[in-house]
Amino acid sequence: MIGHFLLTLTPEQEDEILTTAMLPNIWTGPCLVATVCRANEPRGLQEWRQSGHDGYMHVAVRYDKLCRRFGTPRINNAIRARILGNRLWRELSKSAALAYTQKEPNA
Numbered sequence: 001m002i003g004h005f006l007l008t009l010t011p012e013q014e015d016e017i018l019t020t021a022m023l024p025n026i027w028t029g030p031c032l033v034a035t036v037c038r039a040n041e042p043r044g045l046q047e048w049r050q051s052g053h054d055g056y057m058h059v060a061v062r063y064d065k066l067c068r069r070f071g072t073p074r075i076n077n078a079i080r081a082r083i084l085g086n087r088l089w090r091e092l093s094k095s096a097a098l099a100y101t102q103k104e105p106n107a
Contacts, residue, residue, distance in 0.1 A: 025064055
């Protein structure tokens with residue numbers, strides 16, 4: 001659920017998550033969604049709602065529940081690891097595509 005939400009973020013929004021201390025519940029500090037909204041609205045939010053998800057609130061509630069169950073530091077580290085993994089995957093995909101297009105045909 002949160003992983004799919006993270007895939008809709010821009011690099012600026014990912015940077016905001018990587019550099020901001022996040023806390024569950026909007027009353028105690030910037031949560032995951034509030035951190036993303038500071039950077040900009042996720043570009044995939046419209047598709048997110050059309051697919052049956054309740055936009056921000058669904059992600060925010062899920063984040064809060066996970067923080068209560070596993071602890072905030074553990075959840076924040078998992079989210080940041082996922083973002084870094086997504087970035088690595090994108091870069092490796094670009095490299096693989098570039099290597100494939102530059103490959104010389106066999107004679």
